[in-house]
Amino acid sequence: MTSPDTEPQSLYAAREPVFPKRVKGAFRTLKWWLMAVTLGIYYITPWLRWDRGPQLPDQAVLIDMANRRFFFFMIEIWPHEFYFVAGLLIMAGLGLFLFTSAAGRVWCGYACPQTVWTDLYILVERWVEGDRNARLRLHRQKWDFEKFRKRMVKWALWLLIGLATGGAWVFYFTDAPTLAANLLAGTAHPIAYTTIFVLTATTFLFGGFFREQVCIYACPWPRIQAAMMDEDTITIAYREWRGEPRGKLSKGGVAAGNGDCIDCMACVNVCPMGIDIRNGQQLACITCGLCIDACNEMMDKIGRPRGLIGYLALTDETREREGKDPKSVWKHIFRVRTILYTTLWSAVGIALVVALFLRSPIDVNVSPVRNPTFVTLSDGTVRNTYDVRLRNKQGDTVAYTLSVTSGAPVAIRLEGEDDTTVEVGAQETYAIRVYVEAAPGTPAASTDRTDIRLWIEDASGTSRVYHDTVFNGKGQ
Numbered sequence: 001m002t003s004p005d006t007e008p009q010s011l012y013a014a015r016e017p018v019f020p021k022r023v024k025g026a027f028r029t030l031k032w033w034l035m036a037v038t039l040g041i042y043y044i045t046p047w048l049r050w051d052r053g054p055q056l057p058d059q060a061v062l063i064d065m066a067n068r069r070f071f072f073f074m075i076e077i078w079p080h081e082f083y084f085v086a087g088l089l090i091m092a093g094l095g096l097f098l099f100t101s102a103a104g105r106v107w108c109g110y111a112c113p114q115t116v117w118t119d120l121y122i123l124v125e126r127w128v129e130g131d132r133n134a135r136l137r138l139h140r141q142k143w144d145f146e147k148f149r150k151r152m153v154k155w156a157l158w159l160l161i162g163l164a165t166g167g168a169w170v171f172y173f174t175d176a177p178t179l180a181a182n183l184l185a186g187t188a189h190p191i192a193y194t195t196i197f198v199l200t201a202t203t204f205l206f207g208g209f210f211r212e213q214v215c216i217y218a219c220p221w222p223r224i225q226a227a228m229m230d231e232d233t234i235t236i237a238y239r240e241w242r243g244e245p246r247g248k249l250s251k252g253g254v255a256a257g258n259g260d261c262i263d264c265m266a267c268v269n270v271c272p273m274g275i276d277i278r279n280g281q282q283l284a285c286i287t288c289g290l291c292i293d294a295c296n297e298m299m300d301k302i303g304r305p306r307g308l309i310g311y312l313a314l315t316d317e318t319r320e321r322e323g324k325d326p327k328s329v330w331k332h333i334f335r336v337r338t339i340l341y342t343t344l345w346s347a348v349g350i351a352l353v354v355a356l357f358l359r360s361p362i363d364v365n366v367s368p369v370r371n372p373t374f375v376t377l378s379d380g381t382v383r384n385t386y387d388v389r390l391r392n393k394q395g396d397t398v399a400y401t402l403s404v405t406s407g408a409p410v411a412i413r414l415e416g417e418d419d420t421t422v423e424v425g426a427q428e429t430y431a432i433r434v435y436v437e438a439a440p441g442t443p444a445a446s447t448d449r450t451d452i453r454l455w456i457e458d459a460s461g462t463s464r465v466y467h468d469t470v471f472n473g474k475g476q
Contacts, residue, residue: 017139018212018274020122021132021266025293034110035119043164046171050074053395055426063173067427075356078393080363087352091345098341100228102333103311104235108221109288114214117165117207118272121158128154132269158208159200166199212273215286222283231314232332236287238267238278238309241321249302260304267291267309277309362400363391364456366434366467373472380440384471388434390456392424399423399459404436406452408444410471411437421459436471448475 048060050073057064062071070077070085077084099106108115129135129150141147170192171179182188183196206214215222229235243261261278268276270291273284277291295309316326369385376382392398402420404412414420415433424430436452438444450471457464 015213016274018272019132019135019139020272020290021269021294022126023270023290023294023297025290025296027289027293031110031119031288031290035116038111038116039120043168046168046176052076053426056395057175059175061172062175065173069427076393078363078391081359084352084356087348091348091352094341094345094348097228098338098345100225101230101233101337101341104229104233104287105221105225105285106287108215108219108286112286114206114219115272115286115288117161117203118211120161121207121211122272124157124161125154128157155204155208158204161207162200162203163196165203166196169199170195212284215273216284230337232327232335234311234313234329234332235281236277236285236289236292236309237281237312237317239307239312239317239320240278243278243308260299260308262298262302264298266294266298270294360465361393361463362456362458362465363393364454364465364467365389365391366454366469368469368472374474376474377437380445382438382440382445382473384436386434386436386454386469387431388454389429389431390422390424391429392426395426397423397425401457401459402434403455403457404452405455406444406450406471408438408447408450409442410444410450410452411439412454413437438471438473444471445473446475447473449473 045061046059049058050060050071051058052071057071059071060073064071068079096107125135129138138147138150167180167183174192179188179192183192210218243259245257245259246261246263247258249262249264267278268274268291270293271277272288272290273286275282275284277285289311292309292311296306299306299308312320313327313332319326365388367387369387374382374384388402390400392400399421400423402412402414402422404410412420413435414422415435417432422430422432434454436454438450444450450473451468452471453466453468455464455466
């Protein structure tokens, strides 16, 4: 029991910023290349052009919200074809499951936007403030002119990167050169400025200040990944049976009885998450491989074999402890779980490709008018009415001819038209009322329901679609 004069102990611990040390090695080089590729794709893509004709936008990748369309080079997705987008999202999810099952959180360590932009921000921070020790000293240093100058320069560069990030994003939603000119002239839509501001602020805060906190506390994937992994998943691990017991390096090298780990903290100092991989698998580890580079560099210096920290599966740990060779990488990758994910991923991809090539450049929607279901004209002819909507998904105006086929003789007529041909403008939808008539005494006029097929064919005869519906007669 505490006395009234005793202050309660706080369980809150202030966050200690992580200042990763610069490291060289195969995994760090791979991360640099992937950063350059992913950032290049993100920033450059909106400026790529693709000629679709005089009446269509020439931006290669465009999310045209105003006209409710998505353009991706030669592919155009309409609102009613959202299943293509849903299919791509399913493929992305299955791909994430596949890579996580095979090699742990490689997405998080190499290609996640949070990782990529944090890496870029750390690079800028290192340019301005120096490597890890210099940044630590500056962090602990009281505010003076030097600290103020370096922080202002660093934050200014971070804001420019954030501004470029937000600016690139809005270019995906409208013509990039036009929007860029409008943004500079101050005449762009307020939504564009708001979006850029929000993305600039989030990039600045997430990449500059929150960093590993986003991965640990905000991202759900660390908590989901365990369901994707098993004992054959290759992930980063410390070979404790080889490294322990730890001991400081002496003039004579590693002391007898000690393991290969000299407790140099190199693996900890380079980790962008601020963890010690020697403590085992942890939720915060993003398997970026930088600790492997740092440890390999140290092993080279002390003349010990590389691989004290490396990519390792749980089954390999057991084998290596017994002095056996690890399994082949291919045996880890090709197993029931990964084959299942690959099969599902491929099936969805093949289905999307088939659907893409089989889709018609004409869309038709037929709605029978049910009030009344039919009318009888003065000469006894039975008429059904249908509201038809034609969507021309091509880049030119096309003339379409409508016809009807049935097991019983019926005729077709278009409201307000002398014949059965209509012109539909490029990328437009055309609505028209269609009458289907059966002469008195014919089977279609005298029976309850007759199946009919409404055909729509373009003038060139290259595209033809149909819609099945019914014709209502008088019945018995």
